[in-house]
Amino acid sequence: MAAKRKTEVDTSTEEKIKQAARKVFSEKGYFGTRTRDIADEAGINLALVNYYFRSKEKLFDLVMQEKVYKLFGTIVPILINPSISFDAKIDIVSDSYIDMLIENPDLPIMVFNEIKHNPNSFGVKMQLGPLFLESSFFKQIKERNSSIDPLQFVLSIIGMLVFPFIARPIFVNMGGMNKEVYIEMMRERKKYIPIWVNAILDAK
Amino acid sequence: MAAKRKTEVDTSTEEKIKQAARKVFSEKGYFGTRTRDIADEAGINLALVNYYFRSKEKLFDLVMQEKVYKLFGTIVPILINPSISFDAKIDIVSDSYIDMLIENPDLPIMVFNEIKHNPNSFGVKMQLGPLFLESSFFKQIKERNSSIDPLQFVLSIIGMLVFPFIARPIFVNMGGMNKEVYIEMMRERKKYIPIWVNAILDAK
């Protein structure tokens, strides 16, 4: 099969299935998704799912690996980079991470679900040690406030960033809040996070 | 041989099934749970699940209603109570909510999952409007800092409290952290939250 050019959209059957899988797995989870749902969403014959990806589980692992990378792979390299200042890290992460989550609101709940249910699966293989051990970010936190527990602090930053998207269904699905209103709220949030992070570090 | 127990534990079949359902649904979710899993966990015959609860879905709704009440019903009455001061609210919630979450670490991810997947189900019927509208808590936030958006602020508090339990599988299941170490970390966290909440409110 000849490779398509960059500018062209990949409309191959394989890609159609992958995109459908991304959507359906995100919405319904692994056990809530039927192979037939993916086939229908992709508009292709049922057998093609197994023809291209061998099994539902293999396809899920593939999608999950993408998702895990999206959730962690975008934030970890920034935080562990020693040549980026602490303040710059907070600014960059607040801005880009919230943007990414606005585009992928189902991402956190999907990934945390999978890690809980299947912590050693192929799709979840990712080394998070670098962030939580002797990383540059931890040192920078210590420099700013030596009395703080860096792990507690990191849990709070990530929580402030990610939790609103985990709680999103309470507002959007359950509470009837308009999606656009919620997105605007998340955009507003970008301004608050750096201020609050600094307030926490200067506390006590 | 048959010595009477001090505490009257309900060992009825109905209660055994309910307890098994609480455990298995929490661990595997609705679609990941088979009726046979619940029967095995309860140590009873498969047909008894339907005999006592009519259907898997009815049993799930029952369990979910308990869970939703546990997650929201313990925190909302405190926050909307006008006769409790702001500082006292933060102290009470930090302490009791983290204690409750230590006992029920799977609770948040289970409830958010269900609300996302089935926002209008019977088990999820709970009015959260009182908290987010004209509640005493919102007024108290405004009194402390008139320039802050109360909803953004509440999202941060709840996020700081709840998110560590949503991310728990990353540390405990995936990262290999000892459960007791994690619990101790959450106990430590009780001290941080009120300090950080006040720091956020005094910021800028």
Next chain:
DNA sequence: AAATAATTTAAACAAACGTTTAAAAAGGTT
């Protein structure tokens, strides 16, 4: 054009699923 390979299709497969059945066992009442 003929031959070969890759893709797509409709149909079927065995296993697993939630649920039901009908009979047996246990408990209670008279």
Next chain:
DNA sequence: AACCTTTTTAAACGTTTGTTTAAATTATTT
């Protein structure tokens, strides 16, 4: 005891599930 109700059981029910099959179609190579 006999009778009736409640609980428990093993087995089976009809669907749905992920997956496979074998033939049909399309694409590529010779």
